[in-house]
Amino acid sequence: MKKTLISKEFIISAGKEIVTESGIQALNMRDIAQRCDISVGSVYNYFPSKEDLGIAIIESIWTEIIHNSKEYHSTLGFTENILFLFKNIQKGSKRYPSFFRVHPMTLSNMDKNKGREVMHRYFGHMKNGLIKSLDQDPNVREDVFSDKFTKVKFVDFVFSNILTLLMKEESCDYLVEIVKCIIYD
Structure with a gap:
């Protein structure tokens, strides 16, 4: 193997590439090590377990999805921010196929406390x-x-409905209309 500059970020980036190409269920230590051109043992130097690596990759994907949204726009109303959040998670789901639907199951198969x-x-x-x-x-x-x-x-209710609609791959327009009826004159 070639001498490669290795870092946690480099390994996580390789894992994210695999998730982009094949989905989160395709993650495994060997493929990540091969993509980084390092040994599996070298991956373990940075991540003590497959679970730690998986959690780091999932965390990095969520960070990307959230921070690509540039946070919530204070100039937008609440319903516009619901749509904004919904669309950003949808974009992230397109970049990382099946991530949104599969990552909760992946986390539950890992260290439950860390995943939660x-x-x-x-x-x-x-x-x-x-x-x-x-x-x-x-x-x-x-x-x-x-x-x-x-x-x-109320936000817990709205958020749980956003998650449900994302899982069903449905629009959140109806949810936004319900919210408008509840909180606006």
Whole structure:
């Protein structure tokens, strides 16, 4: 094997290429090592287990999807940010085939605690962006939220529906219309 400059990022990048070409289910240590032109043992020097490598790749893909969105636009209303988020995740799903549908199962087959932590962190980041957007939307009715109908619970509801619609590969237009009926005059 040739002497190659190796880093965690280089290995993760090779894994992301495999996910782009063949889907997340095609990830394996041998193919990643071969693509990096290094031994499998060298991969283990950077990632102690296949699970650690898989989680790092999934985390990197989520980071790319989220940060390509340039965060939420404070000038957009809440419903526009729902569409913005939905479309960015759809774009990420096109770049990384079956990633969105398969990665939860992949994470559940790995170290459950680490996998859940990564997923909760990125989902939490997206939900926080939606809450911020909701807070900054001047068109939201002032009387809509209460102790029982909170912004956090509402965003959880909206976000879980976004995920469901993405899994079904459906539009989120109907969800946006429901949200408009609920929070706007």
